Amino acid sequence: MDAPLRLIASNPLDQLAKTVEALLVVASAPLTAQDLAEAAADDPERVEAALGLVGERYREGRSGIVLEHVAGGWAFRASREAAEACARLIEKPAQRNLSQAALETLAIVAYLGPCTRPDVTRIRGVAADSAVASLLERGLISEAGRDEEAGGAIRYRTTPLFERVFGLESLSELPRLDDLGAGVDEIRDRLHAVAEKRTA
């Protein structure tokens, strides 16, 4: 491509960093280096370098604005020092007062998503309607089409907002399912212990 070459000459890295700042301040979701490169009409490697400059300028403690890699992309957030002030400003962040039912539903959608309400009900053992509605309203999950096999039930998946709220770079940062469920083994062990006592 010719255009980026031409731009490189007229667009020193500092200029590109300013463009990246501008793009990040108007974006409503994290942007990947690829997104930024396409919008800036520049090449991804130079964008990565510019992100380095921006990250240096907006790092924790230095400014009230912090650059963070989250949900598979880059986004500005408020510095941790300003958390109390932000809490006073933003009345109902998505994460306040999530019920146990909502958290379990969120976990199921995050691990098994996209999945349907009947899927969630099957695992939790109780209807998930109100938990799903509250997660939808908070924007932590969204619709992901219908499951044609399951009679057209609507499927849900987690949103980029979910990753931002939980500070995940991607869903792959969730703990491995194999590492969870230690309680199952513990119960089995305790039962065995009781059984051994009994036969002893």
Place this chain on the structure above:
Amino acid sequence: MDAPLRLIASNPLDQLAKTVEALLVVASAPLTAQDLAEAAADDPERVEAALGLVGERYREGRSGIVLEHVAGGWAFRASREAAEACARLIEKPAQRNLSQAALETLAIVAYLGPCTRPDVTRIRGVAADSAVASLLERGLISEAGRDEEAGGAIRYRTTPLFERVFGLESLSELPRLDDLGAGVDEIRDRLHAVAEKRTA
């Protein structure tokens, strides 16, 4: 008030400026000095002074982020130099597509004639609020009076833009759905019956 006075001693102006930066980067509407003072738990005059520091730091040409005073208060915007890049960012191909929820809502309104949000919700089996809002914003549906029987709920119909986007001369050119029923009423009844089964 006592608290702000105490804070003034422990909160130098530079610190307050960082808090103001943080608040402005998370806000989705312009903030007045009063808004900022309440969130920062500091006094408005000091906030005005801090805004001076922030404005100096984020002024046109110096950063990609620019502090601007608009009618509603203070907000960050992208620098003018980055206008083209921002336009490319926002005009993403993804925006040109319709979500499954929007497509379904549109199909219901197009085939079954003017209907209300509760009508759409009943057939889809899940709330249609955000789909309706996005279709309104895109100009694919518009308001068509109120349904007096349904407690005055607003009814929606498709627009001429809808017909252009779908390449139709009129709604009568929609693909036929004889397999679902002989007429609109029969199709509606069938959809209602299925939706009830699905949510049961």
Place this chain on the structure above:
Amino acid sequence: MIVRELELDLDAFEGPFDLLLTLVLKDELDLVELDVAAIVLAFLERLFERDELDLDACGEFLVLISALLELKARGLFPEEAAELAELEPEQAAEELARRLAEYRRMKEAAGWLRERLEVEGDRYFRIGPAPLAPKVEPTLAPHDPARLAAALRLMAVPPPEVSLAHMALRFPPVVQFLERFRSVLKRRSRFDFDQEVGELSRIEQAVAFLALLELRREGEISIEQAAPFAPIRISRSDVEREDSWTLRSA
């Protein structure tokens, strides 16, 4: 040992067993939140702290915990679980264990998410568009109207019919067997459990066994079994007094 006073220290509940039952019956405690296995373990551990086997306590505990399990099982397997009915009992048990493990994992994942929220609670991002972001003129690519028809057709697909085959997995009420056994004992002073319920499904047999425990607790019958897996013989209590052999003396 008085089972109703058994002190429990669970994730979802702390206090005596009878308070727990009251809360469950009043729907103030969600059974899904309740770890029944932990209750069983608490009881067993208490039981083995003593040297003697308290059969009265065991009987009472079995009745209460079975009732809890029955309630919980009903909640865990609503109508959607029809596919379970087609499984052999062993497969069904395996499926139950798999689902229990699956739920436990998700519960732990939920706990992980909660901790994460606490750690990440002081990170604030803007949610929604920037106040001064450039406005976009809505532009849409041309769409094929066939997509509208397809969307409507998909909404008209009926959900899978709920199979009635899984009715066998449903629990008949205990009271049904209480009445049945009482009427048998009016005609005969003794009967053989296996012969009486041999024709029934496993679930029904299990519930019938609960009915037996309930009758014994009420002092209406005595139960006799010569050895593990030997036939279980039931006799009316007035008959039992004539014989010298009772379970209590065994």
